Amino acid sequence: MEKIHDKKRLVINLLDWYDEHARVLPWREEATPYRVWVSEIMLQQTRVEAVKPYFERFLKAFPSISSLANAKDDELSKVWEGLGYYNRVKNMKKCAQMCMELYDGKLPSTYEQLLQLPGIGSYTAGAVASIAFKEKAAAVDGNVLRVFSRLLVSEDDILKESTKKKFQKIILDYIPEERCDAFNQALMEIGALVCAPNAAPRCNICPLAQDCIGYQNGKAHYLPIKKAKKQRRIEKRTILVVVWKDKVLLYQRPEKGLLSKMYEFKNLEDHYLKKDIINRIGAKHVLSYKKLKDAKHVFSHIEWHMKACLIEVDEPIEEGIWCTKEELEHTYAIPSAFQTYKESLYEWWKEKSYE
DNA sequence: AAGCCGGGGAC
DNA sequence: GTCCCAGGCTT
Missing domain, CATH: 3.90.79.10 (Nucleoside Triphosphate Pyrophosphohydrolase)
Structure with a gap:
């Protein structure tokens, strides 16, 4: 694993790129805690394009935490129909009920509190804490793991929990105090649009190429390392x-x-x-x-x-x-x-x- | 650490 | 066909 020489420059380039290229997405329009939370749960292992048609429909059916806490299971399933991983929406209802009981009908505002709620793991806790509440927390998803393993030439298996923890810690040191929300989203946006999954990284248009050791050493294309998964x-x-x-x-x-x-x-x-x-x-x-x-x-x-x-x-x-x-x-x-x-x-x- | 849990888009 | 997606929970 290598070291980035100019972290500050990397972060500035990342944020500048994001300001210009960020996609217009429904949950970015009005980043209330409820909307951010709903979007993050829907986006777990699910592409942005797949989530789009579900997001507004869900918000209309269940506009608040209290409406979600009181929802009927069949109605929830029907709104989620076709999106997959149906336990997500069951956990959301449990989560909403806990918010009613413990947090005055609102989502708690810190990473540690969010992490205790059902359906919210380290990534989602970091995403909601940073995007909705501006807490300086890392949000390490598949995109971020891919981007950082290329930036640092890490040959750790990104499917391992230990690797995720390692990157969480490393990335905390990159997050700017002022724009933690934009930083986390920018990393994921780069991962989705430039440092792409299932395709060659588009280093020729990448704003981070200057500081990317993987690119500089010609190693970006074979990263990240991922253990083969067993067959179905x-x-x-x-x-x-x-x-x-x-x-x-x-x-x-x-x-x-x-x-x-x-x-x-x-x-x-x-x-x-x-x-x-x-x-x-x-x-x-x-x-x-x-x-x-x-x-x-x-x-x-x-x-x-x-x-x-x-x-x-x-x-x-x-x-x-x-x-x-x-x-x-x-x-x-x-x-x-x-x-x-x-x-x-x-x-x-x-x-x-x-x- | 490994298995379970959906569905679809891009290659 | 293969990969993998703004992952988390259970065993």
């Missing part, structure tokens, strides 16, 4: 879109584990023959059977290889939720894994002119 396991699943008249059969997933408490079509582990599926439903109840296209959905640690069919039954034989199109659209949150089959269902309803 594959699960075969069979999706049964069971319909009765103008309704479809839904179930709620268990409290814990993957996609907890989200809603889904009937589905089974493994793949089955048509006759076994028909037998399982009870042959005399099946009015029609339609094979649907295969689909694959990739989670962070699992791959679902799905086969599917749409089955029309003559009476509501299964215990579950018989759900209308209206409720599918406005009430029940269905994870993206089932999106293909939600579309198949809409087409089927359209053909049957149930809409």
